[in-house]
Amino acid sequence: MDLVVQRPQGLYCPPGDFYIDPWRPVDRAVITHAHADHARAGHGHYLAAAPGEGVLRARLGDVTLQPLAYGEAVEHRGVRISLHPAGHVLGSAQVRLEHAGQVWVASGDYYASGAGDGNATCAPFEPVRCDCFITESTFGLPVYRWRPQREVFAEIDAWWRANAAAGRASVLMGYSFGKAQRILAGVDASIGPLLVHGAVEPLNAAYRAAGVALPPTQLATDVTDKAALSRALVVAPPAVAGSAWLKRFGEFADAFASGWMQLRGARRRQGVDRGFVLSDHADWPGLQQAIAATGASRVIVTHGHEAVMVRWLAEQGLQAGSFRTEYGAQEPS
Amino acid sequence: MKRFARLFAELDASTATSAKLAALQRYFAQAGPRDAAWATYFLAGGKPRQVVPTATLRALAAQRAGIPDWLFEECYQAVGDLAETIAQVLPAPSGRSELGLADWVEQRLLPLRGAERAAQAERLAAWWDELDAPERFLLVKLIGGGFRVGVSKLLVQRALAAHAGLDAKLVAQRMMGYTDAGARPDEAAFAALLAPAGEGRAAGGQPYPFFLAHALDAAPAQFEAKLGPPSDWLVEWKYDGIRAQLVRREGQCWIWSRGEELVTERFPEIVDAARALPDGSVLDGEVVAWKDGALAPFQLLQQRIGRKTLNKRVLADAPVAFVAYDLLEWQGEDGRGLAQHERRARLEAAVRGTPLQLSPRVEGRSWAELAAVREGSRERRVEGLMLKHREARYGSGRTKADGTWWKWKIDPLSVDAVLVYAQAGHGRRASVYTDYTFAVWNRAPRDAAEVQAVLDAIERREPPQPGALQLVTFAKAYSGLSDAEFAEVDRVIRRSTVEKFGPVRSVRPSLVFELGFEGINRSPRHKSGVAVRFPRMLRLRTDKPLHEADTLGTLEALLGLP
Numbered sequence: 001m002d003l004v005v006q007r008p009q010g011l012y013c014p015p016g017d018f019y020i021d022p023w024r025p026v027d028r029a030v031i032t033h034a035h036a037d038h039a040r041a042g043h044g045h046y047l048a049a050a051p052g053e054g055v056l057r058a059r060l061g062d063v064t065l066q067p068l069a070y071g072e073a074v075e076h077r078g079v080r081i082s083l084h085p086a087g088h089v090l091g092s093a094q095v096r097l098e099h100a101g102q103v104w105v106a107s108g109d110y111y112a113s114g115a116g117d118g119n120a121t122c123a124p125f126e127p128v129r130c131d132c133f134i135t136e137s138t139f140g141l142p143v144y145r146w147r148p149q150r151e152v153f154a155e156i157d158a159w160w161r162a163n164a165a166a167g168r169a170s171v172l173m174g175y176s177f178g179k180a181q182r183i184l185a186g187v188d189a190s191i192g193p194l195l196v197h198g199a200v201e202p203l204n205a206a207y208r209a210a211g212v213a214l215p216p217t218q219l220a221t222d223v224t225d226k227a228a229l230s231r232a233l234v235v236a237p238p239a240v241a242g243s244a245w246l247k248r249f250g251e252f253a254d255a256f257a258s259g260w261m262q263l264r265g266a267r268r269r270q271g272v273d274r275g276f277v278l279s280d281h282a283d284w285p286g287l288q289q290a291i292a293a294t295g296a297s298r299v300i301v302t303h304g305h306e307a308v309m310v311r312w313l314a315e316q317g318l319q320a321g322s323f324r325t326e327y328g329a330q331e332p333s
Numbered sequence: 334m335k336r337f338a339r340l341f342a343e344l345d346a347s348t349a350t351s352a353k354l355a356a357l358q359r360y361f362a363q364a365g366p367r368d369a370a371w372a373t374y375f376l377a378g379g380k381p382r383q384v385v386p387t388a389t390l391r392a393l394a395a396q397r398a399g400i401p402d403w404l405f406e407e408c409y410q411a412v413g414d415l416a417e418t419i420a421q422v423l424p425a426p427s428g429r430s431e432l433g434l435a436d437w438v439e440q441r442l443l444p445l446r447g448a449e450r451a452a453q454a455e456r457l458a459a460w461w462d463e464l465d466a467p468e469r470f471l472l473v474k475l476i477g478g479g480f481r482v483g484v485s486k487l488l489v490q491r492a493l494a495a496h497a498g499l500d501a502k503l504v505a506q507r508m509m510g511y512t513d514a515g516a517r518p519d520e521a522a523f524a525a526l527l528a529p530a531g532e533g534r535a536a537g538g539q540p541y542p543f544f545l546a547h548a549l550d551a552a553p554a555q556f557e558a559k560l561g562p563p564s565d566w567l568v569e570w571k572y573d574g575i576r577a578q579l580v581r582r583e584g585q586c587w588i589w590s591r592g593e594e595l596v597t598e599r600f601p602e603i604v605d606a607a608r609a610l611p612d613g614s615v616l617d618g619e620v621v622a623w624k625d626g627a628l629a630p631f632q633l634l635q636q637r638i639g640r641k642t643l644n645k646r647v648l649a650d651a652p653v654a655f656v657a658y659d660l661l662e663w664q665g666e667d668g669r670g671l672a673q674h675e676r677r678a679r680l681e682a683a684v685r686g687t688p689l690q691l692s693p694r695v696e697g698r699s700w701a702e703l704a705a706v707r708e709g710s711r712e713r714r715v716e717g718l719m720l721k722h723r724e725a726r727y728g729s730g731r732t733k734a735d736g737t738w739w740k741w742k743i744d745p746l747s748v749d750a751v752l753v754y755a756q757a758g759h760g761r762r763a764s765v766y767t768d769y770t771f772a773v774w775n776r777a778p779r780d781a782a783e784v785q786a787v788l789d790a791i792e793r794r795e796p797p798q799p800g801a802l803q804l805v806t807f808a809k810a811y812s813g814l815s816d817a818e819f820a821e822v823d824r825v826i827r828r829s830t831v832e833k834f835g836p837v838r839s840v841r842p843s844l845v846f847e848l849g850f851e852g853i854n855r856s857p858r859h860k861s862g863v864a865v866r867f868p869r870m871l872r873l874r875t876d877k878p879l880h881e882a883d884t885l886g887t888l889e890a891l892l893g894l895p
Contacts, residue, residue: 140422142404143417143422143423147425263421264345264417266763275346
């Protein structure tokens with residue numbers, strides 16, 4: 001029996017009668033992580049990894065949520081459920097399901113890089129042996145190969161330093177949850193003040209509460225000292241682009257941090273001064289290594305380049321198929 | 334190569350002209366003259382002949398990346414640029430190259446042309462393995478001859494001028510021909526660009542930078558207020574040909590296209606006609622198709638340009654003429670600083686008695702009268718009118734600093750057409766559906782219900798019955814919409830995709846566009862049996878239901894036009 005099938009409400013586990021990251025309201029939902037396209041409101045019961053509890057509650061309000069530590073298992077209608085780090089954002093998890101001698105893993109979104117480094121702001125992706133692996137494919141093309149993060153952060157630092165020397169603020173756009181914290185944890189905080197947008201600071205607090213070390217940050221709106229503003233790195237969500245919120249910085253340089261910045265066309269469409277290739281998703285080598293490490297003989301591909309991945313994996317001798325999901329619509333990457 | 338790659342990255346990273354100018358100046362200050370000579374050549378649009386066939390590059394890159402051809406193709410479709418695809422699919426390099434740009438080009442790239450395929454493959458693979466992704470990208474661009482960067486030639490000239498302390502116009506003139514296919518940028522050529530003013534005057538076949546016109550978009554009723562009376566203007570036809578400069582010096586003749594390509598050999602009859610001019614003459618004008626003493630259709634000129642070898646038959650079937658409309662140099666003197674009317678008077682005298690054609694003046698006492706004359710453009714096989722201020726000096730490029738030339742083109746032909754296929758664009762538009770195929774109805778639909786039945790059949794992927802109502806394709810277009818409009822159309826296409834054929838998607842038709850074009854011919858290229866020239870989207874007709882889109886009959890009626 002297949003342990004996960006596709007239903008109009010989302011990915012469904014028939015023996016356990018529960019869903020994984022459903023996009024329509026259901027009674028029981030296992031949530032891989034707190035990004036909006038995976039963690040939706042309106043379900044009866046939530047099960048999620050303990051480190052993500054704070055963010056999930058902050059986003060969904062008062063829900064019936066059962067936190068589960070990584071590696072611990074619960075049994076539900078004969079299905080043994082455990083959660084394992086996915087390296088994507090704080091509290092992101094792969095869902096391991098075991099039933100009648102079969103093991104399936106639904107990985108949600110995960111970060112695994114061919115460069116071999118991990119996400120410093122959360123538990124690193126951990127390969128889990130299984131019979132069937134459900135993988136994302138956001139960057140499922142061989143042109144997506146991440147360079148070592150330290151090189152990317154060195155580029156960001158150099159850009160920030162040059163801007164600070166020229167007396168202009170450095171506005172770096174990235175998603176508030178996950179990307180922003182990775183940026184803050186990765187840059188050289190000695191260059192200047194670290195300022196953040198109001199959408200970012202609550203998530204910083206959640207990260208700090210979960211024990212993730214982040215350098216001190218201040219709300220950009222709390223700073224009026226022009227000299228401080230002109231040396232600052234300002235971390236803000238992409239929505240600020242072109243908005244009045246940016247006016248407070250006077251002259252500034254802007255940049256965008258995302259895996260999509262790997263491609264020149266995407267970078268130019270973004271219309272910012274710089275694009276830094278920094279993703280919370282697996283690159284092509286990372287996807288292939290992650291799949292191989294599970295030992296799975298069957299792979300089901302979701303959101304991204306499904307058709308390409310399915311054909312490639314089939315040519316590698318795996319049983320490959322795809323699920324059509326509604327993830328990735330507002331996908332942070 | 335490293336330094337040039339860094340320059341490219343800087344130019345590519347910034348959208349600000351001042352930052353680009355600063356980056357260029359920094360580069361010229363640091364690079365050696367040999368490297369700078371080639372950098373100038375590439376930045377100004379120089380293209381060496383392609384040294385390795387594209388198919389070879391693709392196959393080799395896929396092989397080195399360890400991926401099958403179909404997967405490479407998928408990557409290419411997502412990236413929208415071959416050089417970038419190659420740069421990104423290859424694994425990280427194992428070595429580093431310290432070779433400069435000039436050595437890369439002269440010692441490596443140029444000798445690659447004509448080498449055995451196996452040798453080409455071996456060398457390319459070795460080079461790719463000593464370059465990082467941005468450098469590889471550049472290398473493939475240089476090999477493929479498709480190097481384009483977000484700087485204008487004008488900006489390169491400004492940077493060189495600032496670097497050498499010269500006037501940018503002088504650098505512009507010296508740079509004419511610098512990127513010609515036969516040119517070889519070396520230390521001497523670069524030094525000649527930067528020589529102190531007064532040294533190294535125009536010699537040989539060197540042309541002047543072309544003066545370019547601005548489009549006039551106002552309504553004729555506003556002309557009087559905007560332009561003053563017509564008597565202030567020299568009015569001529571706007572020709573549908575190839576803008577060219579005819580240089581006569583030292584007993585020889587050179588013909589330059591606006592792309593600064595030397596095209597002398599393609600037009601022997603013009604060279605013959607130019608012998609009647611004295612040495613030290615430079616004329617600006619248009620190469621046009623010319624038969625039986627009159628303008629012939631542009632298609633004839635196209636046929637002529639398409640021919641590699643010119644024999645007697647080609648010359649007889651598709652003859653050309655040079656229609657002169659400005660005089661830039663006379664008796665060896667640069668006359669670009671004279672007023673338009675003075676240059677015109679000299680031009681008339683210079684051309685009189687020669688076999689060259691003089692662009693006639695178009696007379697009109699009022700703008701209304703000229704507007705009426707302009708309506709006859711299509712019959713005359715011209716594109717509209719040119720308005721040149723009588724006091725205008727001959728400027729350099731698209732400038733208004735020296736006076737203005739306006740092009741007052743006639744409105745394009747247009748029909749309301751239905752979007753039926755879409756393909757993702759390239760470069761900045763990679764992964765966005767921006768290239769569309771358009772269709773009209775084979776006959777007028779009876780009503781919306783009949784159209785609905787056709788749409789349902791398309792959705793079911795049923796081919797149309799012969800003779801039944803259907804959409805027939807006639808044009809592809811990819812310009813005319815804003816980024817925001819493209820994004821919106823992209824969303825509709827993704828939502829309404831019926832089938833994917835490689836990079837092309839068929840859609841359930843829902844969008845009607847007003848499609849503009851310059852001319853129409855019978856052609857087997859499209860299902861409709863007609864093809865149009867320079868099709869572009871004028872606007873999205875959200876007000877038009879599908880059944881009101883135009884029909885093949887509308888297009889065929891336009892075929893009757895001259």
